[in-house]
Amino acid sequence: MSGFRVVTRRNLSYCPDSSPLIQISLNPNSNLSDEENVTVTVSGVLNPQEHDWVAMISPANSDVSKCPLNEVLYAETGDLSKLPLLCHYPVKAQFMSNDPGYFNCTKKECKEYKDGKCLTTTCSGSLRFHVINIRTDIQFVLFAGGFDTPCVLTRSNPVNFANPKQPLYGHLSSIDSTGTSMRLTWVSGDEAPQQVQYGSGKTEPSQVTTFSQDDMKHAVLPSPAKEFGWHDPGFVHSAVMTGLQPSSIFSYRYGKPGSISVIEALTDEVNSGKVDSIFHIGDLSYATGFLVEWDFFLQLISPVASKVPYMTAIGNHERDYVDSGSIYITPDSGAKDKPWYSIEQASVHFTIISTEHDWSEKSEQYEWMKKDMANVDRSKTPWLIFMGHRPMYTSTSGIFSVDKKFVENVEPLLLDNKVDLALFGHVHNYERTCVVYRKECKAMPTMDDYGIETYDNRNYSAPVQAVIGMAGFTLDNFTNDVESTQDF
Template sequence: MEPCKSSWVFRLFTILLIFIMCSTSPSLSWSLHPLYLNSTAMHQNHTATSEFRLLNRRTLIECPNPSPFLQIDVSPDSSLSDEEYLRVTVTGVLNPSGRDWVAMISPANSNVESCPLSGLLYAQTGDLSELPLLCHYPVKAMYMNKDPDYLRCKKKQCKKYSQGKCAVTTCSGTLTFHVINIRTEVAFVLFRGGFETPCILSRSNPISFANPKKPLYGHISSKDSTGTSVNDNVFSIRRFISPKVDHLAMAQCVLVSIMRLLNMRLTWVSGDKEPQQVQYGDEKTETSEVTTFAQDEMCSSVLPSPAKDYGWHDPGYIHSAPGSLSVIKAMAEEVESNKIDSIFHIGDISYATGFLVEWDFFLHQISPVASRVSYMTAIGNHERDYIGSGSRYQLTDSGGECGIPYETYFPMPTPAKDKPWYSIEQASVHFTVMSTEHDWSVKSEQNEWMKKDMASVDRSKTPWLIFMGLTRVDLVLFGHVHNYERTCSVYQKECKAVPTKDKNGIDIYDHSNYSAPVHAVIGMAGFTLDKFPNDVESWSLSRISQFGYARGHATKEELKLEFVNSDTRKVEDSFRIIKTQPSS
């Protein structure tokens, strides 16, 4: 009889399965952590705050002598589909500047003028300089010099004639914006002065989506271990049905290989608060449960957080029925091969960190893979941590989200709200997923749950246990650090065993005589890559700083993991863990 097999892809924009802070847990406090008071650069690195996101702390001056001929035209300009590439053309520019830029704002009536009294609100970001703010965070922005003809004024128009000759010539440029259905009207604003000293020159008319209530961004997850076993049954999720209006769900059918849809969960987003239905298989249906969250639910302190204030965007209604571009493209190819059973994205999910419209863009980005196979997640610091919110680490990494958007968009088989730990079995592998952002100290609720869960594993059925350094764990997966690194069988910084080579030169760890777990850092799938230190520890066997993802395959006798370069599709590192007999 063929042994039970399972393959999976660990999907990581920046993966975080086990995040261990090198400090003691600070007590709960509403004061800002000194790390963020003293270092803007550190804040930008760990909360993904870019120069563009600092727009909200920039002085908005009045543009001197704006051109009376300025105009912004958008094509198409109405009834947008769920995904569009909008051409934004700026005309009537007298003196093109390399510091001219266009922002997309949502909703269209957002106030992007000056809010001088809000300057005190954002000290938590680490920017303590005296800078009044833009009142609302733009969704996207692009410099006009992305059009190579703009600065050279190759597209000229005569706006005024004198004695039969052109007296006033203006310039124009065109940009293309990728837009998805975010349920609200959008508009475009032309600024001058760069991101540092912006001033408004012109604003377009509002543009609306054709169907802001349409169900979108469906993604599948397992409700329990019975929903992860894969067989030859193929189900087609053909459409979503509202009690009042039929909605076409997607441009094409979503095919999923699952045991039973009743043991899987489908989650999607729409602008409709009424329950909807998913149709699958032979005319079977399931009615959705509808959830959402409000601005008042976001975490904050004395100074409002991004999620509570300038980063807020209406999330729509999330329905539930019982990532970098190169990485998602490479993973989509893996899923298309029909050899992948599930995806694990463990922590640092969207990096929205309080700028909530970015959840929509993330859900759209992962839909080619998350709508096809089970997409399992775990919470990380960029989803949960905020001062005074009950998180283990008193930092502002979530931007005030404090886990609410994450748990709403990605309902996992957890014991309760804000207890985002769970376990699930896939063929011969038992996965135990913890929350590093909640208390997991000795005798804590989570620690007791972990011990009980791991003690209950039947190693004759699931010989492989993937998680962290408790009793007889085979493989430990870390994230947070943005690169790839693999160790020997290590415990307390000491190699207890080293791998041997097979005939193909691949490292083999023999766990027939268990000594310690293998550790792997796999946080290399989207955010800026980290450099390795100059001093290499003796337990570190492989170090690679390239974008990619980890691909795993398991039988009862062998667990294999490969690091795949998402640009070249080349396997950069590979290792196997073997057992001659299942552990008891």
């Protein structure tokens, strides 16, 4: 039996000579992603020992000091060590000697000075732990004494996962030999039914199951899951995809319906104070003629729309009846209103147009957008963002292809008025261009050490354009024929 398996059964207490200078810091230290490498830094150690080690404990409130004094409870694990034992096991552990600088004290820090001389020097070291979303908060504990005689030196603060309800770890299983059905199973921290979306827009709701610690029945040799091995399993979701073609490839995604997961993510951002306003660039409720859907949509967005400005642009699915006044012949969203406007927020001027109303040269809307952008005071609002529903650039063909006349008429206005960013919807995916004009890249971004791309607009050449239609409805498939102006 490995030393690590044995340590998971030890009684633990704080080391008698533990120094108050010892600390554990984490990077990142909150809102962990679903898979992350966490750097654990131990500092303030007066006398580093070869057998100092760090464990990851979950849940963070696990009691690592006491355990039931009953050897039978541990027999099923194959551990016949003498009591006392540890009740909750470390999920992962590493010796601090994995950082050579720790034991050799190459990373020194003076904690106490007197007369310009250092009286107390401490050492530090760092380890990296691969962490996945296990839904409960985790904590890192520094031990001395190795695995044989462990004692606690200090603990980190608990660290949480950004989305403990995230649907994760989907896996497929066959239903029968026909190849026309497939079961998908995944785990989530959310007990509400979710769905799998597959093929050309088919959906199936999930069946949800779970189990509790009380379900872990005692046998002749009790399961560790009844006591020290227990961890919240979350909720198991399962759905069967039918009507598949044998020996074919199909795509799927699973979790909450898109609009629900998007609004929940937005709500978290709004509640954190990071969002000043929201812009929804057309196709708002997707009611498509079923008017009661508007009530459901308004209820859906109320957690965010009631707290920050919820600004909209008109798309081609707001009215959905023939002869609505649209410049397009399909049953889209025209009418005699004038749903174009501009607004300024902080250092940004937003120009929002309707791609469903006449935008041709000399039209009322064309003259308005020309005047609006020309009158922007760039000393007050140095950033100019243009928004409309139907895009000027997209890799998607067919019914979602670009209206060349729209581009010919309106794109020159963006260049003439030095628009920084143009945002569009309509296509149900995310696409971003380079700095582009007339299908020609005028500039490319530079990438910093954190992978963030930045454009230098001090030498303006054209706007960046982006399609941001990936929220709330079904996603479109990307084409393999992508023009060079698209940057994914």
